[in-house]
Amino acid sequence: MSSELSEHYQFFAEQVADFLPKNRIITDYTRRLAYGVDASFYRLIPQLIVILASEAEVVRVIKSAAQAKLPVTFRAAGTSLSGQAQSDSILIMLNNNWRDHEILDLGLKIKLAPGVIGADANKYLMPYGRKIGPDPASINTCKIAGIAANNASGMCCGVAQNSYQTLACIRLVLHDGSVLDTGDEASILAFKKSHSQLLTELNTLAIQTRANEKLQALIKHKYRLKNTTGYAINALIDFDDPIDILAHLMIGSEGTLGFISSITYNTVVEHKYRASSIVFFPDMQTTCSAVSALADANVSAVELMDRRSLASVSDMPGLPEFIKTLDNKVGALLIETRAANQQLLTQQIAALETLLTDFEQTNAIKFTDVASEYSQLWAIRKGTFPAVGAVRETSTTVIIEDVAFPVEQLADAVAKLQTLFEKYHYHEAIIFGHALDGNLHFVFTQDFSTQSEVDRYQAFMDDVCQLVAVDYQGSLKAEHGTGRNMAPFIELEWGKQGFALMKQIKALFDPSYLLNPGVIINEDPLAHIKNLKNLPAANAIVDKCIECGFCEPVCPSKGLSLTPRQRITTYREISRLTTTGENTQLLNELEKDFNYLGIDTCAATGLCAERCPVGINTGDLIRALRHASNTKRQKLSKKLANNFAHLEKTTRVSLAMAGFSQRLLGDKAMSAITEAVRSLSAKISTHKAPLWTKYLPSKANYQPKTRLSDNAIGSKGKVVYMPSCASRSMGQALGATEQRSLTEVTYAVLEKAGFEVISPDFTGQCCGMPFNSKGMFDEANQKRNALLAKLTELSENGQHPILIDTSPCKAMLLENTHTTAMANLSLYEPVGFIADVLAKHLTFTPVNDTIMLHVTCSSRRMGLTDKMQQLAKLCSNNVIIPEHIQCCGFAGDKGFTTPELNENALATLKEQVPKGCSVGYSNSRTCEIGLSHHAGIDYQSIMYLIDKTTVAKKR
Numbered sequence: 001m002s003s004e005l006s007e008h009y010q011f012f013a014e015q016v017a018d019f020l021p022k023n024r025i026i027t028d029y030t031r032r033l034a035y036g037v038d039a040s041f042y043r044l045i046p047q048l049i050v051i052l053a054s055e056a057e058v059v060r061v062i063k064s065a066a067q068a069k070l071p072v073t074f075r076a077a078g079t080s081l082s083g084q085a086q087s088d089s090i091l092i093m094l095n096n097n098w099r100d101h102e103i104l105d106l107g108l109k110i111k112l113a114p115g116v117i118g119a120d121a122n123k124y125l126m127p128y129g130r131k132i133g134p135d136p137a138s139i140n141t142c143k144i145a146g147i148a149a150n151n152a153s154g155m156c157c158g159v160a161q162n163s164y165q166t167l168a169c170i171r172l173v174l175h176d177g178s179v180l181d182t183g184d185e186a187s188i189l190a191f192k193k194s195h196s197q198l199l200t201e202l203n204t205l206a207i208q209t210r211a212n213e214k215l216q217a218l219i220k221h222k223y224r225l226k227n228t229t230g231y232a233i234n235a236l237i238d239f240d241d242p243i244d245i246l247a248h249l250m251i252g253s254e255g256t257l258g259f260i261s262s263i264t265y266n267t268v269v270e271h272k273y274r275a276s277s278i279v280f281f282p283d284m285q286t287t288c289s290a291v292s293a294l295a296d297a298n299v300s301a302v303e304l305m306d307r308r309s310l311a312s313v314s315d316m317p318g319l320p321e322f323i324k325t326l327d328n329k330v331g332a333l334l335i336e337t338r339a340a341n342q343q344l345l346t347q348q349i350a351a352l353e354t355l356l357t358d359f360e361q362t363n364a365i366k367f368t369d370v371a372s373e374y375s376q377l378w379a380i381r382k383g384t385f386p387a388v389g390a391v392r393e394t395s396t397t398v399i400i401e402d403v404a405f406p407v408e409q410l411a412d413a414v415a416k417l418q419t420l421f422e423k424y425h426y427h428e429a430i431i432f433g434h435a436l437d438g439n440l441h442f443v444f445t446q447d448f449s450t451q452s453e454v455d456r457y458q459a460f461m462d463d464v465c466q467l468v469a470v471d472y473q474g475s476l477k478a479e480h481g482t483g484r485n486m487a488p489f490i491e492l493e494w495g496k497q498g499f500a501l502m503k504q505i506k507a508l509f510d511p512s513y514l515l516n517p518g519v520i521i522n523e524d525p526l527a528h529i530k531n532l533k534n535l536p537a538a539n540a541i542v543d544k545c546i547e548c549g550f551c552e553p554v555c556p557s558k559g560l561s562l563t564p565r566q567r568i569t570t571y572r573e574i575s576r577l578t579t580t581g582e583n584t585q586l587l588n589e590l591e592k593d594f595n596y597l598g599i600d601t602c603a604a605t606g607l608c609a610e611r612c613p614v615g616i617n618t619g620d621l622i623r624a625l626r627h628a629s630n631t632k633r634q635k636l637s638k639k640l641a642n643n644f645a646h647l648e649k650t651t652r653v654s655l656a657m658a659g660f661s662q663r664l665l666g667d668k669a670m671s672a673i674t675e676a677v678r679s680l681s682a683k684i685s686t687h688k689a690p691l692w693t694k695y696l697p698s699k700a701n702y703q704p705k706t707r708l709s710d711n712a713i714g715s716k717g718k719v720v721y722m723p724s725c726a727s728r729s730m731g732q733a734l735g736a737t738e739q740r741s742l743t744e745v746t747y748a749v750l751e752k753a754g755f756e757v758i759s760p761d762f763t764g765q766c767c768g769m770p771f772n773s774k775g776m777f778d779e780a781n782q783k784r785n786a787l788l789a790k791l792t793e794l795s796e797n798g799q800h801p802i803l804i805d806t807s808p809c810k811a812m813l814l815e816n817t818h819t820t821a822m823a824n825l826s827l828y829e830p831v832g833f834i835a836d837v838l839a840k841h842l843t844f845t846p847v848n849d850t851i852m853l854h855v856t857c858s859s860r861r862m863g864l865t866d867k868m869q870q871l872a873k874l875c876s877n878n879v880i881i882p883e884h885i886q887c888c889g890f891a892g893d894k895g896f897t898t899p900e901l902n903e904n905a906l907a908t909l910k911e912q913v914p915k916g917c918s919v920g921y922s923n924s925r926t927c928e929i930g931l932s933h934h935a936g937i938d939y940q941s942i943m944y945l946i947d948k949t950t951v952a953k954k955r
Helices: 007-016 029-035 055-068 118-128 144-149 185-194 196-211 213-222 242-250 284-294 307-312 321-325 342-356 371-382 384-391 407-423 451-471 487-509 564-580 584-600 607-611 618-629 631-642 644-665 667-684 725-729 742-753 777-794 807-814 830-841 857-861 865-875 899-905 925-935 942-949
Strands: 048-052 072-074 090-094 101-104 109-112 167-173 179-181 259-266 273-281 301-306 331-339 363-368 397-404 430-434 439-446 697-699 718-722 730-733 756-758 802-804 842-844 847-853 876-880 919-922 938-941 950-952
Touching: 007 048, 007 055, 029 048, 029 564, 029 584, 048 055, 055 072, 055 090, 055 167, 055 259, 101 118, 109 118, 118 144, 144 259, 167 242, 179 185, 185 196, 185 242, 196 213, 196 242, 196 487, 213 487, 273 284, 273 342, 273 371, 284 301, 284 331, 284 342, 284 407, 301 307, 301 371, 301 407, 307 384, 307 430, 331 342, 331 371, 342 363, 363 371, 371 384, 384 397, 384 430, 384 439, 397 451, 407 430, 407 439, 407 451, 451 487, 564 584, 564 618, 584 618, 607 618, 607 857, 631 644, 631 777, 644 667, 644 697, 644 725, 644 730, 718 742, 718 777, 725 730, 725 742, 725 925, 730 925, 730 938, 742 756, 742 830, 742 938, 742 942, 742 950, 777 807, 802 807, 807 857, 830 842, 830 865, 830 942, 847 865, 847 942, 857 865, 865 876, 865 942, 899 925, 919 925, 919 942, 925 938, 938 942, 942 950
Parallel strands: 048 090, 072 090, 718 756, 718 802, 847 876, 847 919, 919 938
Antiparallel strands: 101 109, 109 259, 167 179, 167 259, 273 331, 273 363, 301 331, 301 430, 397 439, 430 439, 697 730, 842 950
C-alpha cells in the first residue's frame, strides 16, 4: 500500500490547482483515508479529494475529469449506508459555502443549496408551520443533496412526501459540465437547444415504457411501496415532459447521473399538536393486522418493533418493567397522531383507542401529548439501532438492511426473515421499521475479518434478496439507496427489462461511466462483498464507533483537520498497522499527520458524545493519547499542580505586562511585533508563541470578599462564590466598554439580590480542567478533589448553594466525580444559578439592544441550552443565536496556542453580527476572548447582562 498519488491523479491535481487553492486539493494519504469514510460497511480510499466552493468550480472539475477520463464521486455528509458516497478515484466534497436557503410563497416552497442540513431546513420553515417532506433518521446530520440523491424518506414521510413527490424544481450539473435549472424558463429553453438529443431519447424511453404493459404494471407495483432500488423509472410513466422526467430521474440517482446544485421543495404541513402511544400485541400476526387497520386511520407514523428490538432497549431509564418480561412472540407498534389543534388531537386519540380495541393487546403505554413523555417513547424506537451497536463485539460492524414488503403480507414476511436469522445464526438481529409502508429495517452484527464470515453474510443476503424481491415482490432498498450494497441484485428485483432500461438511462446521462462508477449500475455480481470495511480494535473508548458521522456537524475542527469520525478512522488504521507491522513507512506518515490533525486540533469538549448514537466522546481518546505522551513531563505536571497559586500570579503579571505594552505601542504595533515573534518561534521550535489580539484580557481586579454589605447579610441566605482561575486572572480587554471584572459584577448582582457571600481567597484553587484537557489526569484529580473539599467545607456540607462563575468549571467538577463527593452540594454555574436561585429575587426589564448569545459546550452538555436562551430573552427583546456555531474552538488555551481551531469554528460568526450590535454574552471567560476576536464586538459573561437589566425585587 503506497501513500503516493499515481501519475494521472498527480497531473490532475496540478491542473485543478490553476483555479482551486491548494488547501482545497487533498493529496496526503491521511486525509484521503479519513475524509473518504462513510456510514456504510465499505471502505474505498480516494486517490484525490477536491473541496469545492461554487457551482462554477464543480463545472470546471467535472470537465477536467472528463477530459482526463477520471471518475468522480459527489459527497455530502457521508451518512449513507449502502456505499454510495465512497470513491477510489476523485471525491468531490463541498465546503461551507453551500448553505443558502430561500423561503418562497410564504413557506409553501423552500429553495435549498445542497449543503443545507435537513434539520436546518425544517428550522427555517418552522415559523410558517411547514417542513420538508423527507424525514430521515439522520436529519440532524445529512444534507439536502444527499436526501434528494438517495430519495431518503423516514418515519413519517411515507411514499407521498418523499423528495420525488415533493420536488418543485431542481438545478443540475451534468456530465459534460452543462447546467440545467428546471425552475428557470430561460435555462430550460437553452437546454432544449443544446441537449435536444438527450431529451428526445428520454421521451422515446418514456413512450416505450408506457407501451410495455408488463413493465408499466411492475413499475406501478414497485412504487406503491417505498423503493430506492435502481433509478426512479416511475418518472417515465408519471410525466410527459422530458424536462420533468429528467428532473425526477435525478432523485435517488445517488450522484451517478449528475450533481444537484440546488433543489426547491414543495413543503408539507407540520402540525403543532401531537401524541404518541406504544401498544403491545401477543404475536406478530396480530401486530401486522393492526397495522393494516391503521393504514386508513388518522396517524402520522406507525413504527413496528419485534421482541428482540424491545429487549435491546429494555434497560433505558423510565421504561415500564413489564417490557423485560414480555413473551418472545410479542410485537409492538409505536403510534403517533398529529393535529392542527388540541380538540382535533383529542378526537383522533379517542378514535385510535377505539380502533385498537379490536385487537388483542398484552400491554399498552397510553397516548400522551406531553412532549417529554412522547419524546421518551420515540427514544425507545430510535435507541434500537445504537443499542445493537453498543453491544456488538469488537472488530464487527453493524449492518442495517432496509426492505419493503406489501403491507398485507407483512406478518408472513417478518416470520420468514426471523427464520433466516436463525438459519444463519444472527441471533442478535432485530427488526423494526415504518409499518404503514411495509418498510422494515433489520439490524445485525457482522465480522468481515475471515472468509467464512464473508461467506455466511453472502449466503444470508442471497436468501434475503430471494425472499424480498422474488417471493414477495418487495423492495430490496426502501429508503437507504442502492449503492454498492444492492447493485448486483437490481436485475433480480426488476427483471431483465427493468434493468436494461436503467442501464440505458445511465448511458444517456453518463456515456463514459465517470459519475460515481460502481454505484447502482455495477456488472460485478460480487460487488456487495468487496472492499468491506475492517473495524479493528483500537481503543475501548472508541471501539463501538459505527462511523455514522452523526458527530460531525458539532465538531469545531470540521473543515480544518479531522472530525471525531475521521479521528477514529485514522486511529484505527494506525492501530492496525502497529499490530500487523506491515507498512512502517505508511504508519510513520499517519502518526506524524495525526499529531496535528487528530490530537493538537481536537478541542476535546465532548459535544460529539451528545450526537453519537452509542455515546462516544472522542475527546476522551484524545486526552488519553495526550496522557500517554505526557509521561516524560510528569514532574513538570506535578510541579504546576502543586504551585498553581504561583502560576496564577505569573499569569496576572504577564497580562499586566501585555497591557502595559499595548498602551505603550498601540494595537497595530503590538500585533505586528507579536506576530513576528510567533513566526520566529515556529522556525526554531515545534511550538509557536501564543497568539495576541487586542481582545486579550488585562489583569483582573480580583479582591476576595467574605461578605458584601451589612444590609445584605442573611436577608436571602448565604451563597459560596468561587471565582474561576480564569476570572481571577483575566479582566476585560483594554478596549472593552465595560471595564469591571467578572468578580466585581458578580458581587454586585449577589448584593442586589440580597445574599450574604462566602468567598475567601481562592488563589491556587482549580477545578482541574487545564490539566485534564492535556491528559494530566492525576493532577486534574488532585486539584478537583482539593477544590471539592474546600467547597464542601465553605458550604457547610451543602447547606448553601455554590456559584462558580464559568460553566466549564462546574462541568469539570461533575466529570468522573464520585457521587458521594457531590451528593450534598448544590453546585451552579451562572445560568443555572440565575435561573434557579437569583431570578426570584430580581425584577427583569428587557432592553431593546440587539445582543449575541453563545451557549458554551459545557452548558450544552449540562442541558442548559434552553435555560440560557430563555434567560437572555428575559433581558433583551433582540437575542441573536448564530447558526452553525456549537463549540467556539477556544478550548481553554488552544485559542492562544492553536488559534486556527478557534478561527475555523467561528468562521461565520462575524457575518452574523447585525449592524448596531455591540455586545455578546456567554458564560466562559476564555471562550469570550475568541468570540470577541472573531465577532469584532465585546463578549462577556451573562452576569453583566443580568446586572444591566435587573433591580432588586420589592419586598
